[in-house]
Amino acid sequence: MASTTTRYFAGPWWKRKDFQRTALLWLILTPIIGYFCSEIQVGAMGAPASEVMATTERLMRIFTWAASPVAAFVAAMAIVALLGKRHHGYTPPPDSEDVIETSPKSIAVWMVSSALLCLFALVVGMVALQKDNASLLDSKAIQVNVTGQQWVWNFAYPGDGGVRSQVLHLPVDQPVVFHVTSKDVKHSFWIVQMGIKIDANPGEFTETAVTPNKIGTFDIRCAELCGLLHAYMQNKVIVQSKKDYAAWLSRQPNSTVSTWTKPGAAA
Amino acid sequence: MTTTMTHTAPTSGDTPKVGIIRHLNVFTAFALGIITALVVWRLALAFLPENAEAAVMATREDKIALLSMVGWFVGFMTGIGALVGPFRWLMGKDLSHEENMYLAGKDMGAKRYFRYTTDHKVVGIQYLIITMTIFGIGGILAMLIRANLGKAGGGWIHPQAYNSIVGTHGIIMIVGTIIMITGPFGNYIMPIMIGARDMAFPRLNALSFWLIVAAGVPLIWGQFLGGISTGWSAYNPLAGQAPLGMDGYIMFICIFALSTMVAGANITTTVVRMRAKGMTWNRTPIFIYGVVASVALALPAFPVFFLSQILSAMDRALGTSFYDTANGGSGWLYENLFWIMGHPEVYVILIPAVAALMEMAPVFTRHPLFSFNIAVMGIAGISGLSVLVWAHHMYISGWAPLLNAPFMLTTELISIPTGMLFLVLIGTMWRGRLWITVPTMSIFALLWNFMIGGITGIYLSDVPADAFLHGSMFVTAHFHYTLMGAGLTGALASLVYWFPKMTGRMLDERLSWISFWFVQIGFNVAFMGMFFVGLQGQPRRVEAYAAIFSRGNLLTSIGAAAIMTGMLVLLAAVIGSWRSGVKAPMNPWQAKSLEWTVPYPVPLENFETLPVVTEDVYGYGRKK
Numbered sequence: 001m002a003s004t005t006t007r008y009f010a011g012p013w014w015k016r017k018d019f020q021r022t023a024l025l026w027l028i029l030t031p032i033i034g035y036f037c038s039e040i041q042v043g044a045m046g047a048p049a050s051e052v053m054a055t056t057e058r059l060m061r062i063f064t065w066a067a068s069p070v071a072a073f074v075a076a077m078a079i080v081a082l083l084g085k086r087h088h089g090y091t092p093p094p095d096s097e098d099v100i101e102t103s104p105k106s107i108a109v110w111m112v113s114s115a116l117l118c119l120f121a122l123v124v125g126m127v128a129l130q131k132d133n134a135s136l137l138d139s140k141a142i143q144v145n146v147t148g149q150q151w152v153w154n155f156a157y158p159g160d161g162g163v164r165s166q167v168l169h170l171p172v173d174q175p176v177v178f179h180v181t182s183k184d185v186k187h188s189f190w191i192v193q194m195g196i197k198i199d200a201n202p203g204e205f206t207e208t209a210v211t212p213n214k215i216g217t218f219d220i221r222c223a224e225l226c227g228l229l230h231a232y233m234q235n236k237v238i239v240q241s242k243k244d245y246a247a248w249l250s251r252q253p254n255s256t257v258s259t260w261t262k263p264g265a266a267a
Numbered sequence: 268m269t270t271t272m273t274h275t276a277p278t279s280g281d282t283p284k285v286g287i288i289r290h291l292n293v294f295t296a297f298a299l300g301i302i303t304a305l306v307v308w309r310l311a312l313a314f315l316p317e318n319a320e321a322a323v324m325a326t327r328e329d330k331i332a333l334l335s336m337v338g339w340f341v342g343f344m345t346g347i348g349a350l351v352g353p354f355r356w357l358m359g360k361d362l363s364h365e366e367n368m369y370l371a372g373k374d375m376g377a378k379r380y381f382r383y384t385t386d387h388k389v390v391g392i393q394y395l396i397i398t399m400t401i402f403g404i405g406g407i408l409a410m411l412i413r414a415n416l417g418k419a420g421g422g423w424i425h426p427q428a429y430n431s432i433v434g435t436h437g438i439i440m441i442v443g444t445i446i447m448i449t450g451p452f453g454n455y456i457m458p459i460m461i462g463a464r465d466m467a468f469p470r471l472n473a474l475s476f477w478l479i480v481a482a483g484v485p486l487i488w489g490q491f492l493g494g495i496s497t498g499w500s501a502y503n504p505l506a507g508q509a510p511l512g513m514d515g516y517i518m519f520i521c522i523f524a525l526s527t528m529v530a531g532a533n534i535t536t537t538v539v540r541m542r543a544k545g546m547t548w549n550r551t552p553i554f555i556y557g558v559v560a561s562v563a564l565a566l567p568a569f570p571v572f573f574l575s576q577i578l579s580a581m582d583r584a585l586g587t588s589f590y591d592t593a594n595g596g597s598g599w600l601y602e603n604l605f606w607i608m609g610h611p612e613v614y615v616i617l618i619p620a621v622a623a624l625m626e627m628a629p630v631f632t633r634h635p636l637f638s639f640n641i642a643v644m645g646i647a648g649i650s651g652l653s654v655l656v657w658a659h660h661m662y663i664s665g666w667a668p669l670l671n672a673p674f675m676l677t678t679e680l681i682s683i684p685t686g687m688l689f690l691v692l693i694g695t696m697w698r699g700r701l702w703i704t705v706p707t708m709s710i711f712a713l714l715w716n717f718m719i720g721g722i723t724g725i726y727l728s729d730v731p732a733d734a735f736l737h738g739s740m741f742v743t744a745h746f747h748y749t750l751m752g753a754g755l756t757g758a759l760a761s762l763v764y765w766f767p768k769m770t771g772r773m774l775d776e777r778l779s780w781i782s783f784w785f786v787q788i789g790f791n792v793a794f795m796g797m798f799f800v801g802l803q804g805q806p807r808r809v810e811a812y813a814a815i816f817s818r819g820n821l822l823t824s825i826g827a828a829a830i831m832t833g834m835l836v837l838l839a840a841v842i843g844s845w846r847s848g849v850k851a852p853m854n855p856w857q858a859k860s861l862e863w864t865v866p867y868p869v870p871l872e873n874f875e876t877l878p879v880v881t882e883d884v885y886g887y888g889r890k891k
Contacts, residue, residue, distance in 0.1 A: 018697075018698070040799075041798075041802055044799050044802035044803050045735070045802050045803070045804075046803065046804075052731070052734075053735070055731060056731055056732055056734070056735045059726075059729060059731060059732045060726060060732060063722075063725055063726055063729065063732070064722075067722045067725065070686070070722075071718050071722065074689055074693055074714055074718055075718075077693040077696070077697060078693060078696065078711055078714055080697075081632075081693070081696035081697060081699060081701065082701065082711065084698075084699075084700075084701065085699075085700045085701065086700075086701045086703055087700055087701065087702045087703065088702075088703050089702075090855075091857070092630075092633060092702055092856065092857040093633055093700040093702050094633065094700070095633045095634075095700075095887045095888035096632065096633045096634040096698055096699050096700045096887060096888040097698075097888060098698055099634050099635055099698060099699075099887070099888040099889065100637070100694070100697065100698060101635045101637065101638070101889065102637065102638040102639075102640075102641075103637075103638070103694070106690075106694075107638060107641055107690065110686065110687075110690050111683065111686075111687070114682060114683050114686040115683055117682075118679045118680060118682055118683060121679050121725060121728075121729065122675060122676055122679050124729075125675055125679075125728075125729040125730060125731065125732075126672060126675070128729075128730075128731040129671065129672060129675075129730045129731055132730075132731055132734070133668070180665075184504070184508070185502075185504050185505040185508060186502055186504070186505065186598055186664075188663065188737075188738050190738065190804075190806070192804035193804075195731075195734060195735045196734055197663050197734045197735065197737055197738065198663050198665055198734075199663055199664045199665050201592070201598055201599070201664070201665060202504060202592045202593070202598065203592030203593060204592065204665065206664075206665030207665075208734075219804065221804065221806050222806065223737065223738030223739065223806045223807075224502070224738055225430070225433075225497065225498045225502070225505065225807070225808040226505060227430075227496065227505060227508065228426045228427055228430070228496070229426060230426075230430075230806075230808065230809060230810075231421075231426070231806075231809035231810045231811040231812070232811065
């Protein structure tokens with residue numbers, strides 16, 4: 001028994017067979033997991049229709065690639081363990097040889113690297129969050145009031161004489177700030193391809209901002225269960241060139257009364 | 268109870284004097300519960316004033332429903348005998364020794380499973396049966412959901428009924444997963460594992476189980492009063508608008524929260540006070556840590572849940588406005604209270620499952636647990652952090668945008684202690700000799716599922732990514748990966764592992780393998796499909812979806828059918844093996860923990876002489 005012990009533990013750890021096998025598997029699996037997982041996920045999310053969505057897809061890629069070494073490491077160790085000594089039957093196998101009951105060094109490496117990954121994810125997220133928050137204060141943005149009620153969305157353009165619409169029209173490459181509220185229960189205002197979402201709360205205004213950068217028709221869906229016809233609380237957003245948008249706006253019957261009050265101003 | 272070794276047996280021949288307890292069982296409980304509910308209902312109908320203000324919605328009906336349900340609850344608990352002990356104590360004399368032994372189910376046979384029995388082993392079996400029942404009902408509801416989502420466009424179930432099915436599936440599966448390990452195995456196995464004769468408070472143990480039975484009835488009752496059309500989270504003000512079925516939900520949660528608090532206090536006390544001589548914290552099996560962390564986390568969490576529902580009930584029935592924005596309340600208050608419970612609660616579910624597999628890993632690899640200290644630190648770290656992360660469920664609610672970054676920090680920090688649990692599991696398998704059994708493969712399944720659940724959790728913890736993913740099917744898939752892929756896998760492995768001790772028979776090996784593969788493959792197919800449609804933009808809890816989501820939903824339905832098949836096979840295995848399986852030896856896995864040192868049937872009070880512990884239970888292949 002003593003001889004087997006020394007044979008396994010003799011020499012530097014990086015020369016052990018099982019370690020080398022794991023390291024090789026890890027090197028192979030990391031790019032495979034990173035590539036396929038990020039491509040499939042971002043592929044499913046579809047082409048972005050705003051910078052926010054592009055950032056979100058980039059974040060998904062970054063997180064997937066950052067997580068893939070960890071996933072690959074666990075997978076490699078699990079595979080090597082599974083392909084190692086196996087035993088079938090109704091009685092237990094003999095005890096393992098050359099057991100490693102603890103290893104302060106590998107624990108330290110594991111904890112430091114998970115802490116660093118954690119820090120990295122946090123910083124990346126904060127940077128993106130900061131950008132999203134800053135866009136709320138864009139002084140060039142047009143303002144749109146969004147009101148959810150069971151089970152439709154209503155839009156008002158207070159800056160343009162109080163135009164109201166059931167379908168959201170937006171000019172391309174123009175920052176927009178949405179002021180979202182609800183008449184009854186909680187809804188959640190989600191423009192899928194633009195990657196923005198904010199809850200519509202009764203009696204409160206919440207804000208979110210986006211700059212659509214693609215002309216086309218995109219989906220608005222309610223993302224918070226709001227009762228009977230929640231599934232059908234969907235709508236379209238039509239992103240147009242600035243000229244088309246202006247034309248659409250001028251065709252709308254103007255309502256002289258603006259329903260929009262700046263949040264907080266009412267109090 | 269610890270003095271029983273020295274007591275003198277009651278004089279033989281006489282039937283012990285046990286008074287009213289003899290006559291109380293589950294049938295008297297149901298009878299008294301139903302009668303009380305009917306009486307209260309009739310009285311409320313007769314005496315409650317009509318709604319004075321037209322503006323107030325249906326509060327009279329809510330009062331009647333809630334009062335009747337309270338009547339049911341009081342009647343049921345009286346009928347089962349929960350009040351006999353406290354009442355006697357109030358009268359100045361506690362139960363006699365004979366009565367306590369009668370309560371423990373001494374020499375009673377199968378009848379003790381239908382009574383207010385205090386023996387922890389009986390309670391464990393009762394919990395096992397009710398957990399299986401809950402999963403059965405929840406599973407049927409899940410299949411109904413899938414049946415309704417069979418093809419794009421609207422389903423065949425009315426939206427109101429569909430929403431109620433989704434909500435009921437959610438809440439009872441949550442309850443089922445909360446009790447699935449700490450209930451059956453925490454009650455049956457844990458006291459033996461620590462070398463105790465019973466729980467610290469045997470009567471509270473019986474109470475915690477029968478409270479769950481009492482809680483179930485209002486939930487079923489609610490289905491006939493309009494159902495729970497709000498999802499399991501029952502957000503206000505939607506819940507304020509919901510039909511009377513909501514009152515059933517409220518009563519269900521309140522009673523279940525009581526059960527959890529009682530069980531939590533009991534199990535924590537038992538582990539802290541009643542471990543065998545020599546079982547220092549370093550020698551206490553890791554499963555015990557998992558169980559204690561789980562129930563101890565429930566202790567701060569569930570009172571908050573209880574409170575949130577009491578306020579909800581007051582809003583509905585008494586015209587208060589805690590959650591009503593128009594009258595000075597706030598829906599965000601509800602969300603906060605709900606998630607202050609809700610996030611610790613997912614770790615209540617997860618921790619004991621991982622801990623159970625960490626307990627099994629050394630047994631099936633014949634290798635010591637890799638770094639016991641790190642395992643304990645991981646569990647403690649998760650438990651500590653889990654109470655500080657709740658508002659990540661509210662990133663996009665608009666409640667406090669400035670708090671998003673701090674909550675992103677705490678949420679991402681939790682990946683560090685979670686990583687420690689992974690390290691312990693893979694470290695234990697490293698250089699181990701794998702004994703290929705269902706629990707062994709469950710460890711691999713857990714690593715796979717929990718890895719996916721964990722990494723998708725990191726996407727969700729990130730505020731900008733959550734702005735896309737929140738409220739979509741991606742979230743649904745994520746928490747199924749953690750609670751089902753990791754949690755349920757641990758519970759099923761526990762069932763295979765401890766089945767011999769609980770029933771005296773081995774669980775059919777062939778059937779459990781078939782079930783394992785059906786469940787695991789089906790699970791991954793189902794929820795990969797769900798991740799996919801979530802990324803494509805399908806919201807959760809919808810009863811109709813656009814054609815682009817067809818492919819992913821089809822995958823989910825196919826996977827769900829495979830899970831159902833696997834679960835039915837498992838059910839057949841459990842029933843078949845329990846009735847006529849291969850008789851199990853005392854220690855079929857040759858494990859070192861104390862529960863394998865007692866014979867089957869485990870005698871009342873478990874040990875003739877209490878064991879003394881001299882080393883930990885993981886000494887496989889360890890050099891002296």
